[in-house]
Amino acid sequence: MSVQERKERERAGRERLIVATARELAEQQGWDAVTTRRLAERIEYSQPVLYSHFRGKREIIGAVALEGAAEMAAAVRAATSAADGPRTRVTVLARAYLDFAARNPAVYDAMFQLDGGLAFADEDTPEPLKDGFAALLESLGEVAGDGVHPGLFTEVFWAALHGLATLTRARRLPPEDTERRVELLVDRLAMI
């Protein structure tokens, strides 16, 4: 029995190694550079080993996305829990979100730009993704305003943040004015 347990531990460890290496490589050189050959070489195994853990590259991206969702939820909660007052919470939430996206562009891509084969806004959405949305909802629901559904408000606010994050990173928006954009967004969208 112990032999099998050891093998399972080793296997789980290798799977974490694959995901961590993919993420690292993607952050260093972009997702285009994450080829199955390069990834296999970095983990010091041959290509087919990857396919014994994941169905394909898509699933690897999906695994990175799940990891990122959990981290983003934690980052948002850490920022908002240290702030007092609904208004302040929303501001630091927005900053934390955009900061995460800027600091982890490849992970953010895995979550929202690339196809990781994950279900969204669905009953079989993976838990980390649901929880990521929940983390936003906790602070944003407070400032939705009377008669506005908190979930709907969160969706709109989130979409605005997502737009700012992606357009800034794709150089469609100049990065200098980010803080002023956040202020304007919070000023207008948050009630009180």
Next chain:
Amino acid sequence: MSVQERKERERAGRERLIVATARELAEQQGWDAVTTRRLAERIEYSQPVLYSHFRGKREIIGAVALEGAAEMAAAVRAATSAADGPRTRVTVLARAYLDFAARNPAVYDAMFQLDGGLAFADEDTPEPLKDGFAALLESLGEVAGDGVHPGLFTEVFWAALHGLATLTRARRLPPEDTERRVELLVDRLAMI
């Protein structure tokens, strides 16, 4: 002289054919299906002909993006010019924008999701892109509110629309509530 003119006409026509075919193929089967081989086959020329018009696939995407930007600007202007009152204009602008993105997903991707090798928010940004932003600014600048820079306001509003467009299309947001999201966005962001 007339011979050369005829050749140039034919060349220009073929270039339009390439762009139109790439766009059509992308809308039908997605950009992944737009391979240089398939594209060459559809225009009934060999692959290298594509490279006598464009540096590579990226530039073809860029050409589709420019075409799309002009169309989107026209669509936005057509919608807003038929509306009276700043508030109504902003509402129809938002609907026109999201409608364009939903009806031309591949073109929208070429403009904002894929790398078409185009410069943005820069002095050497191609004219159609500048004009697309200008079309938004014309209506959105009116409702920026006192003391708020119209350009900055337009950027934020645009980012929100972009977020809604991309997250909806990527199934990150359920499509049913789009209209309610637009109403909320306009209600909060537009002053008056």
Next chain:
DNA sequence: TTGCTTGTCTAGCGATGCTAGGATCGAGTC
């Protein structure tokens, strides 16, 4: 030690973006 399962690797498939070099065609000259 022997036999068998489990795991890993080598080698290869079809497809991708892109390019070199040869073939062909047509415009201009005698």
Next chain:
DNA sequence: GACTCGATCCTAGCATCGCTAGACAAGCAA
């Protein structure tokens, strides 16, 4: 009207991609 020559286009190929089949080795139970 035949010929030259440059522009134009195609065939064939390169390196690389995601993914897989089948050979091989390592480690377990008997």
